[in-house]
Amino acid sequence: MPERDTAELVDLARNGDQDAWRALVDRYAGLVWTVARSVRLEPADAADVSQTTWLILAENLGALRDSARLAAWLATTARREALRVAAVRGRETPPRWWTPSPTGAERDPGPGPEDHAVAADRAGALWRAFVGLPERCQQILRYLAFAPELTYPQIARAIGMPVGSLGPTRTRCLAELRRKVLAAGVLEEAAG
Amino acid sequence: MRQRWHDTDLALLAEVAGLFEARDPAPAQVVADATAALPLVAGQSDVDRFTLCADSAGDPDQAVEPGRDGSCPPDADSPADADAGCGGGLLLRGTRPTARILGFTLADVVRLDVWLGPAVRGRRAVLGLVGPVRPASAVVVRWPRGRLRAPVDEVGRFRLSGVPVGPVSFLLHQPGATAAATDWFVS
Secondary structure, X not given: OOOOOHHHHHHHHHOOOHHHHHHHHHHHHHHHHHHHHXXXXXXXXXXXXXXXXXXXXXXXXXXXXXXXXXXXXXXXXXXXXXXXXXXXXXXXXXXXXXXXXXXXXXXXXXXXXXXXXXXXXXXXXXXXXXXXXXXXXXXXXXXXXXXXXXXXXXXXXXXXXXXXXXXXXXXXXXHHHHXXXXXXXXXXXXXX | OOXXXXXXXXXXXXXXXXXXXXXXXXXXHHHHHHHHHHHHHOOOOOXXXXXXXXXXXXXXXXXXXXXXXXXXXXOOOOHHHHOOOOOOOOOOOOOOOOOEEEEEEEOOOEEEEEEEOOOEOOEEEEEEEEEOOXXXXXXXXXXXXXXXXXXXXXXXXXXXXEEEOOEEEEEEEOOOOOOEEOOOEEX
């Protein structure tokens, strides 16, 4: 299927077009997953939140008021459900919050071919810079990384912060990330 | 209010996305379940929709994320909170759940309360109350790979057992009325 815009895919999916639905999933599965994980849910709970979010969407496609804003709708819906699950699970069993390792060591790709070493260093340095950011920064950049089309009001609503502070915070977070990766001496081209 | 981007910002964010896709990607089963969602609910759009009006898990819009500062999201266990927006809870008033209580309303006329018991080996018992009562009503709980049906008794109660942890939705079937469904939520 050629690249279609989100609103067009939603319209097709409303009429049962499974290819269009699959294209929406391909486009936004990562966003829904990262929203659930950003609330620090265990993978099994994040999987339930993801599936629930897509089921809600599937049943409400006809009622979606602005299909072009699907990314915001998904982020808001997934975060609400993730927070509810986090609250309930916190009462049922002590949570083991998922926290990225400061070094990322437990999920590093491990020794690889020599020509992958530089890329691994770059990724490792960026990861360490990212997890060194304040949590609010991580959250904002994580949402934007998966859906740059999200507007300030959409992100503010999704993560529950005042819209007025979103822009300056985003700018500060990006600058801080860039400063950290430059300090590490890698990622020059991405860091500008 | 659309943000302005510099190419370097977008490049940096693309690298961040790439990091998460490499280190914590959406598992293949998660993507498969998402893909299966549309056919799973096909043909079930001609139902009325319940509105969630009370949830003992709290209001996510007001929540403080757990673990960030050691606090918990607001608790709707207290009668005042639990009844908010529900026009008077049937099941919620005066109870303290060990798991979760949800209240749903349909046009402020029909009320559905469900009490999700503690999970035992991945399954829960569910107690519920429907009001007003109509004879021969039934409640169905559905999940991605199954469903259970329970009759509603003469005072509006129903009971289900073996409901799996994970996505569920409840449907109320009443004679002479369109079926009504809750949104999906994680039980």
